[in-house]
Amino acid sequence: MEIQITLNGKIIKDHVEPDCLLIDWVRKHGCYSVKRGCETSNCGLCTVFMDGKPVLSCSMLAARANGHNVQTLEGLQEEAKDFVAFIADQGADQCGFCNPGFVMNTISLLRENPNPTDDEIRAYLAGNLCRCSGYEGQLRGIRNYLNHKNK
Amino acid sequence: MERKDYKSVGKAYRKKDSMQLLLGKPLYVDDITPDHALVVKILRSPYANAIIKNINTSIAKKVPGVVDVYTWEDVPKKRFTIAGQTYPEPSPYDRLILDQHVRFAGDAVAIIAAEDEKAAKKALKLIKVEYEKLEPVLDFHTAKDNPILVHPEENWTALCKVGADAKRNLVASGVDSHGDLDGVFKDCDIVLERTYHTKAYQQAMMETFRTYTEMDRYGRLHVISSTQIVFHVRRILSHALDIPKSRIRVEKPRIGGGFGAKQTSVCEMYPAFVTLKTGRPAKLIYTREESQIAASPRHEMEITVKLGANKDGTIRAIDLYTLSNSGAYGEHGPTTVGLSGHKSIPLYTGNLEAHRFSYDVVYTNHQAAGAYRGYGATQGIFALESIVNELAEQLGMDPTTIREKNMVREGMKMDAYYGEMANACALDKCLEHCKKMFDWDKKYPVRNMGNGKVRSAGVAMAMQGSSISNVDVGSATIKLGENGTYNLTIGAADMGTGCDTVLAQMAAECMDCSLDDVSVFGADTDVSPYDSGSYASSTTYLTGKAVEMACDDLKKQICTIGAEMIGCDVNDVIFNGKQVMTEDGKKSVSITDIAYKTQANSKYTGIGTASHSSPVSPPPYMVGMVEIELDLFTGKVDIIDYMAVVDCGIPINPALARIQTEGGIVQGIGHTLMENVTYDANGKPMESSFMQYKIPTRMDMGKLKVEFENSYEPTGPFGAKSIGEIVINTPGPAIAHAIYRATGKWYRELPITPEQIAMDLMEKESS
Ligand code: FES
Ligand code: FES
Numbered sequence: 001m002e003i004q005i006t007l008n009g010k011i012i013k014d015h016v017e018p019d020c021l022l023i024d025w026v027r028k029h030g031c032y033s034v035k036r037g038c039e040t041s042n043c044g045l046c047t048v049f050m051d052g053k054p055v056l057s058c059s060m061l062a063a064r065a066n067g068h069n070v071q072t073l074e075g076l077q078e079e080a081k082d083f084v085a086f087i088a089d090q091g092a093d094q095c096g097f098c099n100p101g102f103v104m105n106t107i108s109l110l111r112e113n114p115n116p117t118d119d120e121i122r123a124y125l126a127g128n129l130c131r132c133s134g135y136e137g138q139l140r141g142i143r144n145y146l147n148h149k150n151k
Numbered sequence: 152m153e154r155k156d157y158k159s160v161g162k163a164y165r166k167k168d169s170m171q172l173l174l175g176k177p178l179y180v181d182d183i184t185p186d187h188a189l190v191v192k193i194l195r196s197p198y199a200n201a202i203i204k205n206i207n208t209s210i211a212k213k214v215p216g217v218v219d220v221y222t223w224e225d226v227p228k229k230r231f232t233i234a235g236q237t238y239p240e241p242s243p244y245d246r247l248i249l250d251q252h253v254r255f256a257g258d259a260v261a262i263i264a265a266e267d268e269k270a271a272k273k274a275l276k277l278i279k280v281e282y283e284k285l286e287p288v289l290d291f292h293t294a295k296d297n298p299i300l301v302h303p304e305e306n307w308t309a310l311c312k313v314g315a316d317a318k319r320n321l322v323a324s325g326v327d328s329h330g331d332l333d334g335v336f337k338d339c340d341i342v343l344e345r346t347y348h349t350k351a352y353q354q355a356m357m358e359t360f361r362t363y364t365e366m367d368r369y370g371r372l373h374v375i376s377s378t379q380i381v382f383h384v385r386r387i388l389s390h391a392l393d394i395p396k397s398r399i400r401v402e403k404p405r406i407g408g409g410f411g412a413k414q415t416s417v418c419e420m421y422p423a424f425v426t427l428k429t430g431r432p433a434k435l436i437y438t439r440e441e442s443q444i445a446a447s448p449r450h451e452m453e454i455t456v457k458l459g460a461n462k463d464g465t466i467r468a469i470d471l472y473t474l475s476n477s478g479a480y481g482e483h484g485p486t487t488v489g490l491s492g493h494k495s496i497p498l499y500t501g502n503l504e505a506h507r508f509s510y511d512v513v514y515t516n517h518q519a520a521g522a523y524r525g526y527g528a529t530q531g532i533f534a535l536e537s538i539v540n541e542l543a544e545q546l547g548m549d550p551t552t553i554r555e556k557n558m559v560r561e562g563m564k565m566d567a568y569y570g571e572m573a574n575a576c577a578l579d580k581c582l583e584h585c586k587k588m589f590d591w592d593k594k595y596p597v598r599n600m601g602n603g604k605v606r607s608a609g610v611a612m613a614m615q616g617s618s619i620s621n622v623d624v625g626s627a628t629i630k631l632g633e634n635g636t637y638n639l640t641i642g643a644a645d646m647g648t649g650c651d652t653v654l655a656q657m658a659a660e661c662m663d664c665s666l667d668d669v670s671v672f673g674a675d676t677d678v679s680p681y682d683s684g685s686y687a688s689s690t691t692y693l694t695g696k697a698v699e700m701a702c703d704d705l706k707k708q709i710c711t712i713g714a715e716m717i718g719c720d721v722n723d724v725i726f727n728g729k730q731v732m733t734e735d736g737k738k739s740v741s742i743t744d745i746a747y748k749t750q751a752n753s754k755y756t757g758i759g760t761a762s763h764s765s766p767v768s769p770p771p772y773m774v775g776m777v778e779i780e781l782d783l784f785t786g787k788v789d790i791i792d793y794m795a796v797v798d799c800g801i802p803i804n805p806a807l808a809r810i811q812t813e814g815g816i817v818q819g820i821g822h823t824l825m826e827n828v829t830y831d832a833n834g835k836p837m838e839s840s841f842m843q844y845k846i847p848t849r850m851d852m853g854k855l856k857v858e859f860e861n862s863y864e865p866t867g868p869f870g871a872k873s874i875g876e877i878v879i880n881t882p883g884p885a886i887a888h889a890i891y892r893a894t895g896k897w898y899r900e901l902p903i904t905p906e907q908i909a910m911d912l913m914e915k916e917s918s
Contacts, residue, residue: 017269032182033175035407037357038439042841045357073175080174088169091806094814095647096172097357097407103173122849129841131355131408132647134813135849137806 003066007031008075016062022048022055025062026072033073033100037129044128047101048072054108073100079107086145092137098130106142115146159659159666160869163806166649167671168405178405180377181436184363188432189218191422192271194261194278195445196253199287199516199834200299203251203260203280211263211277216270218429220278221262223249226424230306231390233416234482234521235380237622237683239310243322243481245302248391248420253282254301254479255518256835257445264425264433287516287834291451291476294320294513301479301514313485322477322512323485327492329566330505335468339459343542346455347534348900349883351448351476351828352821353838354523355846358407359442360418364425365432367400372423374401379413379644380684381674387416388423402675409646410818411522414686415447415482443844444836447521448828450487450512451476454534464548465502466539466557469567471495473510473531480519484512487522490616491531494770497568498535498578498612500559506567516834522686524815525879528615529822533901536611536884541897549595550610550888551586555579558612559772561862569620571767575862575872577798578612578772584860585796589776597892600780606791608778609888613880616768617864617873618689624764625693626680627701629658631709631749631757635729635742637662641673642682643694648875649807650690654698656803657868661702663728680760688771688873691803695868697763705759712748712755716740769864771799771872775816775881778853781893786909788824788890790853795881797857800864800872808874812857815878821847822879823886827902 004013007029016025023046026034036058037043046058049071073080080103087093087103102125109116109124116124121142122135130138168178177183208220226248234242249259261278265271288294288301302317309315314324336342358377367373372394378384381401389396406413422433437446452475459468473491477484492508523529539557543550559565561576586592594608618625628640639658645651651671659666673679682694706726713731714721717738724731732739749757778791793816802808825845829837838844863870883901891897896911 028186032177035179035357037359038841040439040840040842043357077174084170084173087173088165089163089806091163091166091649091804091810093166093169093172093647094649094810095357095406095408096168097179097647099173100175103175126848126850129357129846129848131357131410131818131846132814133810134815134817134855135852136813136855137810139849 001063003063005065006069008071018063020062021058022060022062022065023057026057026070031072031074035097035100037098044105045098045101047104049104054105073104076107083145087138087141090137090141092133092141094132098128102128102130102138157660159656160803161801162656162804164652164656164666164804166652167655168651172405179358179407180361180363180375180404183404184375184434185432188363188434189264189266189425189429190268190271191425191433191435192263192275193259193421194263194275196256196258196260198253198282198284199256199289200285201253201282202285203253204283205281206261207279208261211274214270214274214277216266217274218264218266220274221249221424221428223247223251227393229390229393230308231387232482233387235383235414235416235684235686238386241311241313241485242483243307243309243315245307245480248424252304255516257518258479262421262425264429288320289516289830289834291474291513291515294515295511301516315485320514322481322514323488324511326507326509328507332468332470332505332507335505336459339467340462342457342459343538344455344457345538345541345899346453347537348453349451349530349533350901351451351520352523352826353443353446353448353828353844354410354412355844356408356410356412359439360437360446361435362419362422363432363434364422366426366430372399372426374399374419374423376401376403376419377406377413378403379409379646379686381644381676382642382681383684384416384419385676388419391420392423392427400677403644406644406646410524411526411686412447413646414522414684417447439841440839443839445518447482447519449523450484450520450527452491452530454491454531456534456538458538458542460542462546464546464553464556466499467502467504469496469499469503469506471508471531471535475510475512476515476517476520477512478515478517478519481514482519482521487527488512490527493568494528494614494616495531495535497559497565498614499557500563500565500567501557503567517830518836524818524876526876529880529883532613532880533883537887537899540884540888551582551591554582554612575769575800575864576772577860577862580860581772581774581796581798584858585774585776585794588796588856588858589794591776594778603784604780604782605893606778606780607889607892608776609885609892610774610776611881611884611888613773613877614770615688615873615877615880616770617692617867618765618768619687620765620768623683623687623689623693624681624762625689625697626682626762627654627694627698628680628758628760629701629705631705631746633746633750635746636668637664639669639671639698640679641671641694642679643690644674644685646685648811649804650685653691653803653807654695657695657698658702660869661699680762688876691871692867692873693763693765695871697761699868700761700763701759704761708755708757708759709742709745712745713740716745716748765866767866769866769872771797771874771877773797773877773881775885777882777885777889779886779889779893781890783912786905786907786912788905790820792854792856794856796860797874797878798860798862799874800867801861801870802859803869803871805859808859809857811874812878813855816855816882817847817852819879819882820852820886822901823883824902
């Protein structure tokens, strides 16, 4: 079927199979930041924005994004840059495989709630698994970033 | 001795690849390899033990887009192991790429190569297999000397003398002892004997197993894989495919986590076989399901410990027997079991007069176990630390006091640890420090919170090793570049831990330059100097030392060239990172000019290289304390605080050491409270996805606090020992202890689930 998606600001017209998943479609279009960590909507690695809201691209058909605006970390480099430096300072990037999904969802959190408490951060990001960092360093990084921003 | 004036060592630098990782750049196998590669899929056995009577692939082969389908009849018939270990491997040669005899539900039956995923999946369904079902061996207690043999085949072999015997379902068996065990037990006031049971757990690294293969421009097999062990993979593939090692090149890009899973060559042979057969690029990406059911999880172990002590808490004798479940194949079976005794018993060297450690490792029809962070030590430490807590509670002693009384201390000879000396040991300081930080005296007493919940605390100590002594090889090559910067090339694998950065910090320290002046490359079998790979807590300790030695080598060359250029004797010059000069500073030449000199009319390479092995494996030590809140109605355990103090020698990068610790603790929490690999009555795996196999989220781990107590390891680079594995060892025993304090029941089997606790509490109430 024919679809049209605005991917990171660029309009893309494409022919897709009806069962094509959004994750496979964005990767096919060069957005390799989007990772698959499971097939069951449990890990959050595949998070992308559709019309500005985070969705799991592994459990959404590309067809459902037809006519919508899809953003991946490739399209949010500037917004991410300042923040991720604080994660890097903690060494919490580790293997990095979960990072794009985590970064995307953190951006979404901070857009919704610019000054979250630790518990609000944990709750919002609960669906973003990380097997390496033990999460605490990610939290410290976000906290330091917020302290820096609010200075 | 420890020095305070280091410029790069001991600093919390960012990882060199941080920004690339955090900004989602294409760095992993599936991001950097071509999309047009053949899609490889594996047909897997539905039965735990069966013989393939007949396999018909003709319809599957006709599916448009299917290039070929391979069965056991198509593959080489020489057995090999996929365990990433130094040759000759202690693991038995019990594998074929595809075997007529399938030995667990999920074992490979056929390989499909297709132009796209859809065709491959369609073909999967169209292969017709006729199985002769055999009775499986599913209970590891009954595996040894069971009439059903997991490996009845005649060409099964074991290269090393590890007590393996396929005719008895034995992967390994042995005993090791010191002192008059029976005599000491007789003389003890108390002898406790308990049996503990730890389960198989999946490493559950976020990037599943995956490999890309192609024929390169020289007609060699080029393998790009998510692996911790490029050199071992090259050898394993050469055995599996029966082609010379010289025809294979293996490299790894960034790796999305390993934790030991990728110390086994789980999936490389399948696409490699396809590429050899078709000449075409091929790619195999394991699904999460495959990474759950046909992977390389932790060895399930049942450990019986007998502890002899005096009334005052003096621990005098330990007898430990481990039964380990290796599953259908023997990867890492003979070696993991060793750590269950060798890296637990020495913790109590203090007053230990005698010990015995014996073990059996058995084949069953479960998925094959493998290497997982902690590698047997985790299992042994759960048992030993738990029984010491039981002893303390029985004696009415504070469990930290009993440890102070018996723990290994610096300068002691550890009879249970190959007779090695504890040259660097701050375990006593870790305990003192952790007690204070955690406020043990206040938190140890059980507190009823008045809302149906109680708070309680638990403690455990741990140790591990640093590399496999007299076996592992760490290597490094450092090359002088023209503007006085350096290229460091290694064969160890940074799997996210940050070893590229840690090793570069050491190089920067040695060469007296900034961290930015050192670029790191690894790992590629065509380019890197031989290194056993990143496992056994070896990289910082062993490869780090090799970096130091390679830098010494290069510095000598720099001084020689410099001395020649300024016309004096090499013994009269010094190198300060920027220039080579005479001691009085009168004559000098810059590092840039020296670098250029290696490129014009030169007989010097400007390359330093070194390999290193260690005769010892110095243990890091650690203490963990946990406070939990237990709901007496639902049995739910919430971790409130987990605090730990670690002695990893001198931490080269404290931020990365801390993250290692935090990550290890959270994995340990998962193993203790929720994770478990189980099978139904027919041997089918139950946890095929993250729906059933729950790993901790950020809501499950409470608050972590990690600090360090430094010791100085004389054989390590800059006094360093290891950190990567030890950190997973304390949560099991510490949390089980806290749960006992809250409920009065010792849980000797993991995981300890809310259902179980709630049912036990109900039973207690009604009785
Ligand atoms: S890939 Fe795991 S939630 Fe989408
Ligand atoms: S950094 Fe490896 S999974 Fe999060």
